[in-house]
Amino acid sequence: xxxxxxxxxxYNCILRVFLYNVPPPAKYGGQHTVxxxxxxxxxxxxxxxxREVFRFSCVPVDFEVVNVNSSxxxxxxxxxxxxxxxxxxxxxxxxxxxxxxMPPSFKSRNNLMRTSLDLYANMMHCQSLxxxxxxxxxxxxxxxxxxxxxEYSSLEHESVSGVVxxxxxxxxxxxxxxxxxxxxxAREKGRRRVTAVHKANIMKLGDGxxxxxxxxxxxxYPDITFDSMIVDNTTMQxxxxxxxxxxxxxxxLYGNVVSNVCAGLVGGPGLVPxxxxxxxxxxxxxxxxxxxxxxxxxxxxxxxAMLLASCLLLDHLKLHEYxxxxxxxxxxxxxxxxxxxxxxxxQGTTSEVVQSxxxxxxxxxxxxxxxx
Amino acid sequence: MAVASLRRSVLSLNRTLRGSWCQAPxxxxxxxxxxxxxPERSSVHARNTxxxxxxxxxxxxxxxxxxxxxxFKAADVPxxxxxxxxxxxxxxxxxxxxxxxxxxxxxxxxxIKGKINNPMAYKGDLASYEMKLRRKLDLFANVVHxxxxxxxxTRHNSLDxxxxxxxxxxEYSSLEHESVKGVIxxxxxxxxxxxxxxxxxxxxxATKKGRSKVTAVHKANIMKLGDGxxxxxxxxxxKLYPKIKFENIIIDNCCMQLVRNPxxxxxxxxxxLYGNIIDNLAAGLVGGAGVVPxESYSDEYAxxxxxxxxxxxxxxxxxxxxxxAMLLSAANMLRHLNLDxxxxxxxxxxxxxxxxxxxxxxxxxxxxxxxxxxxxxxx
Numbered sequence: 001x002x003x004x005x006x007x008x009x010x011y012n013c014i015l016r017v018f019l020y021n022v023p024p025p026a027k028y029g030g031q032h033t034v035x036x037x038x039x040x041x042x043x044x045x046x047x048x049x050x051r052e053v054f055r056f057s058c059v060p061v062d063f064e065v066v067n068v069n070s071s072x073x074x075x076x077x078x079x080x081x082x083x084x085x086x087x088x089x090x091x092x093x094x095x096x097x098x099x100x101x102m103p104p105s106f107k108s109r110n111n112l113m114r115t116s117l118d119l120y121a122n123m124m125h126c127q128s129l130x131x132x133x134x135x136x137x138x139x140x141x142x143x144x145x146x147x148x149x150x151e152y153s154s155l156e157h158e159s160v161s162g163v164v165x166x167x168x169x170x171x172x173x174x175x176x177x178x179x180x181x182x183x184x185x186a187r188e189k190g191r192r193r194v195t196a197v198h199k200a201n202i203m204k205l206g207d208g209x210x211x212x213x214x215x216x217x218x219x220x221y222p223d224i225t226f227d228s229m230i231v232d233n234t235t236m237q238x239x240x241x242x243x244x245x246x247x248x249x250x251x252x253l254y255g256n257v258v259s260n261v262c263a264g265l266v267g268g269p270g271l272v273p274x275x276x277x278x279x280x281x282x283x284x285x286x287x288x289x290x291x292x293x294x295x296x297x298x299x300x301x302x303x304x305a306m307l308l309a310s311c312l313l314l315d316h317l318k319l320h321e322y323x324x325x326x327x328x329x330x331x332x333x334x335x336x337x338x339x340x341x342x343x344x345x346x347q348g349t350t351s352e353v354v355q356s357x358x359x360x361x362x363x364x365x366x367x368x369x370x371x372x
Numbered sequence: 373m374a375v376a377s378l379r380r381s382v383l384s385l386n387r388t389l390r391g392s393w394c395q396a397p398x399x400x401x402x403x404x405x406x407x408x409x410x411p412e413r414s415s416v417h418a419r420n421t422x423x424x425x426x427x428x429x430x431x432x433x434x435x436x437x438x439x440x441x442x443x444f445k446a447a448d449v450p451x452x453x454x455x456x457x458x459x460x461x462x463x464x465x466x467x468x469x470x471x472x473x474x475x476x477x478x479x480x481x482x483x484i485k486g487k488i489n490n491p492m493a494y495k496g497d498l499a500s501y502e503m504k505l506r507r508k509l510d511l512f513a514n515v516v517h518x519x520x521x522x523x524x525x526t527r528h529n530s531l532d533x534x535x536x537x538x539x540x541x542x543e544y545s546s547l548e549h550e551s552v553k554g555v556i557x558x559x560x561x562x563x564x565x566x567x568x569x570x571x572x573x574x575x576x577x578a579t580k581k582g583r584s585k586v587t588a589v590h591k592a593n594i595m596k597l598g599d600g601x602x603x604x605x606x607x608x609x610x611k612l613y614p615k616i617k618f619e620n621i622i623i624d625n626c627c628m629q630l631v632r633n634p635x636x637x638x639x640x641x642x643x644x645l646y647g648n649i650i651d652n653l654a655a656g657l658v659g660g661a662g663v664v665p666x667e668s669y670s671d672e673y674a675x676x677x678x679x680x681x682x683x684x685x686x687x688x689x690x691x692x693x694x695x696x697a698m699l700l701s702a703a704n705m706l707r708h709l710n711l712d713x714x715x716x717x718x719x720x721x722x723x724x725x726x727x728x729x730x731x732x733x734x735x736x737x738x739x740x741x742x743x744x745x746x747x748x749x750x751x
Contacts, residue, residue: 023572023612028513029667029674029708030481058710064579080614087576087612197392 026088032317035084035091036063040070041291043094044232045299046306049354050092053307056358057365059314059322064088068109070097073084078109082116091283091315095291107154110289114329115148117283119276120174121181122147122255124287126262131335134267134346141262142247144185145255146178147276152252163303170206170251181277182214182249194218196228197250197258210251235261263288270343273309275316281353282316286311299349302341304330307357329360387639417689422709424505425476426453431683432693433486439695440484440702441600443721449706449714454480455599460491460501470501475510476497483675484705486698487683499547506539512566513573514539514647516666516679518654520698523727528657534639536577537652538570539668544644562598567605573669575613576642586610588620589650602643626651655680662694665701667708676705696722 026033036051038044054061066084068077085091096109113119122145128137155167177197186194196214200207211228218226229237231254237244238261250258263272274287286305296299307330314323333339333356339344341353428434444451454476458469477483488499505511513538520530547559571588578586588606592599603620610618621629623646629636630653640650653666664679678697687693700721706715726732 023609024569025671026572026576027671028573028576029669030672031708033580055710062580083612083614087572 031060031062033062033064033088035088036065037068037081037093039094040097041293041296042301046303047094049058049075049303050306050310057361068096078112082113085281089281093285095289097291111152117278117281119283120148120279121179121277124259124274126266128266129334136265138244139242139266141245143259144182144249146251147176151251170209175210179214179217183217186224186247191247193225193246195248197231197234197248197254199231260288268343273305273312275312284313299351300342301350302343303350303354325361325365329357332360333357401526416668421450421452423452423480425480427485429486430459430489431685432687435693436695436698440698447714447717477673481673485677487681489683498548510670511668511675512540513669516651518658520658521663521726522723523729524659528634528661531658533632533654535650536574538643541566544643544648562601564601564605567602568609571606571609572672575609575616578616578639583639585617585638587637587640587727589623589640589646591623591627652680665697665704667704676701676710709749
């Protein structure tokens with residue numbers, strides 16, 4: 001019996017590799033390989049800082065840099081990046097700018113990556129950081145946003161001149177999948193309540209289906225309270241009393257809006273990391289996905305979001321020691337008000353913040369290598 | 373009955389050879405930002421000193437290791453060696469020593485070793501200590517980077533070639549039996565999973581080092597199913613790397629091409645036995661077994677050694693062995709440990725000494741001893 005079980009799992013692995021074309025993880029000699037996509041705006045400089053910190057702390061991660069040129073109309077670059085992520089399984093990326101004036105056949109590069117790799121869940125954890133002054137305190141919300149369908153299906157057409165139809169797609173399968181992800185995450189993290197955000201009073205069939213799927217999944221998790229809230233009420237409650245929310249799950253567009261509101265509540269786009277998870281791949285970036293073109297190369301961007309995203313990456317690769325070291329260093333640096341970057345009201349520069357983080361890692365961490 | 377025992381041994385081999393990633397495929401666990409800590413390598417070292425396992429091995433191994441220690445002392449490298457003496461031929465064969473070695477490498481993650489010689493006569497165990505080490509630690513990939521040394525001219529100059537060899541299966545499965553008296557059957561095992569793994573390693577290595585071509589070496593015209601599977605797996609993995617050219621060549625043609633025109637090759641990937649042969653052949657092209665470093669990788673561990681793995685027992689005590697291979701391998705180890713500065717220092721020193729041509733050991737045509745070489749490197 002044991003032999004048959006073993007052979008079954010062995011053949012299951014083979015099946016997994018060939019049916020779903022997922023290669024073995026790229027880890028050799030203890031070193032992981034991660035795809036790095038610099039993107040535009042502040043992406044390249046922040047990702048350089050991430051690389052610096054990793055090298056300094058002897059993190060066993062090698063980055064494979066894949067550049068995607070956002071101004072080119074052909075899809076070679078982005079296909080190359082997607083193949084690289086399929087090979088390595090994990091990616092860390094900056095935001096790639098999408099030009100609004102291009103024709104509709106030119107799909108958003110970021111969206112293309114999320115749909116091709118089926119990264120169906122976007123998770124963002126908003127927590128009030130102790131050193132940052134905000135109007136609201138003690139916020140701790142996890143936002144789970146469906147990442148592949150909804151309003152972002154890129155299906156639009158002009159059937160009659162002057163009349164444009166945009167299709168919002170909600171499917172039962174994807175809604176069940178995202179609801180299941182949300183409840184599993186809530187259970188794993190010990191959360192008590194999941195709130196579904198919707199607009200089913202207006203989009204009765206679309207968001208109605210989403211809500212129904214969430215209710216079905218909720219019935220399988222009796223220890224977690226499930227409730228729902230309409231998106232307009234949600235945004236108002238978020239700015240009045242954000243402490244009432246625990247875990248929130250929602251379709252794509254509402255997720256975009258709500259996650260930006262929450263990021264603003266805890267201190268701004270420079271502080272919150274985001275993660276995109278699929279069944280086989282994972283991609284880490286900042287939560288609000290800003291390109292930051294206006295502050296690019298001025299040494300004033302806040303590296304916290306990207307560095308915390310890299311800590312999420314390390315947790316995903318099961319390198320928890322390194323993740324906690326870097327995270328603690330970041331939080332300790334956050335407590336120093338004179339090291340705050342302009343977006344959170346200080347006057348420090350990006351390099352000062354990164355240097356302080358590296359100094360703290362050197363004092364507290366297991367081992368560092370520095371060359372001057 | 374022989375077939376049943378054979379099948380049993382194949383299944384047990386399969387179980388032990390199976391890679392670490394092959395578990396039941398369920399959904400990736402839901403990832404959270406601060407999960408429970410899983411126990412990693414338990415030792416946290418004194419800040420800024422790296423701990424490395426050292427296995428001197430047989431033959432000239434101990435002398436070469438002494439050379440490495442002296443050079444590290446001169447360069448002030450923050451590496452601490454944990455020595456484990458193990459040998460199969462000198463009546464020191466013991467299972468406890470082997471287990472001690474495994475735990476040591478598991479804790480430290482990195483090892484540097486000389487060759488542990490295998491006794492020629494059959495002493496009851498078909499697998500040698502080195503094979504056991506490779507299987508237990510799953511060191512599936514062996515990389516030998518063959519480069520011409522500047523300043524030492526051979527028949528082929530400025531050669532730059534990487535040989536990647538699958539190290540855990542193939543002809544080295546140590547499955548042999550005598551079913552009928554006077555008739556021996558040796559099994560060569562090729563599995564799809566391992567061929568995929570080594571092919572992916574080869575392509576990932578090529579991507580990381582910016583190489584443009586990977587050539588698979590095989591004998592699929594004769595071993596249609598075995599090497600055919602290897603070739604098919606390589607071709608499948610090649611699809612994920614559109615920027616890297618994939619070719620294949622039969623082993624006999626490959627050997628001939630290597631001695632006529634080795635510049636046509638970039639990265640070579642192959643099963644176990646062919647790898648052994650091509651490693652030594654390529655080492656001979658640039659100057660012999662004393663100048664080529666090699667490393668073995670698993671998912672978690674890296675073991676650094678010479679490329680050609682000869683114990684060179686005739687030279688023990690005579691102080692004529694060439695420490696270049698071991699020193700270059702030590703430099704690679706330092707690079708793996710993220711000590712780039714020290715790594716460059718050691719490799720530059722080696723290359724400078726060879727380029728100057730004044731101090732050369734016997735195999736490179738000079739008359740100096742190992743100690744002279746190390747001493748001049750220290751300067």
